[in-house]
Amino acid sequence: MSRAEAQHGAYLAALREAGAEVIALATHLEHPDAVFVEDTALVLDELAIVTRPGASSRRGECAAIAEALRPHRELHAIDAPGVLEGGDVLRVGRTLYVGLGTRSDREGHEQLARLVHPFGYAVRSVPLRGCLHLKTGVTALDEQTLLAQPEWIDLQGFEGFRVLRVDPREPFAANTLRVGETLFVSASHPRTRERIEAAGFATRALAIDEIERAEGGLTCLSLLFRRREASAP
Known part of the structure; x- marks a missing residue:
């Protein structure tokens, strides 16, 4: 558990470094x-x-x-x-x-x-065919570009996008997370990371292998949203 907790803590720190305000919720052991x-x-x-x-x-x-x-x-x-x-x-x-x-x-x-x-x-x-969630098989690198595992996702539903495919040796590599200008990728998938960077994207790799053992990924661990500005009196 200590390694998973350390990786989760590093994930939260990385979100903050990317400019996010982090609201951490209480642990629920049940x-x-x-x-x-x-x-x-x-x-x-x-x-x-x-x-x-x-x-x-x-x-x-x-x-x-x-x-x-x-x-x-x-x-x-x-x-x-x-x-x-x-x-x-x-x-x-x-x-x-x-x-x-x-x-x-x-x-x-x-x-x-x-x-x-x-x-x-x-x-x-x-x-879906063979993956737990949609974002196990496809995520957006930006609003024009997707990273996908085509064996699990019917790409016909994504016409008009530029689609990068994960390295076949890294089937779980499609889950990425963009926070502001930072694109996070899993350190477990270096070959796919090379493909992403060759396509012109700068990335930051995070070690989440303990999270991945529980079928989790980068997007799973957070809910991203913009705070609403307070109304003027």
Whole structure:
């Protein structure tokens, strides 16, 4: 556990160095997967949506996330019987791509679409084949470029993007995280990192191999959003 805790601490420090303000939540020993906060909420500029995880063992995590987000956004929720996990939602501009697999379903997708449509977001489904979450198989390096594992993701749903493919020897390398001008990649995947940098992107590698052993990745450990400015009196 000490190595995982050290890697998590280094991750938080790296976020701060990239310019993020970090809000750390209390540890909940009864919910060992709670460190993967991405799955329990989706935070957009206009609202926050508390999800209903497809893994029933994780639904107890949602109350704490809702309380943490309440000061920052108007809260909405995915209701039963729908299921949706944040790791299955990839935002690129005003489009939300939703992975449909073992953790998120069509009902969750449709509820999400109804919630965000008034704010001008498009929602598109992406069938998954062989990965836990959509962002296990694809993330955005910028708004024009994706990094993908094509064996797990149907790339036909991403027409118009420049697509970089992970090195075949590093199938789990597609999960990257952009914070401001910093693009974080996993230190476990040096060959894919070379491909990313050859395409013109500067990267910073983080060691998260203990997190990866639990099927986690860089995006899983945080919810990124901009603070709303206080209204003038």
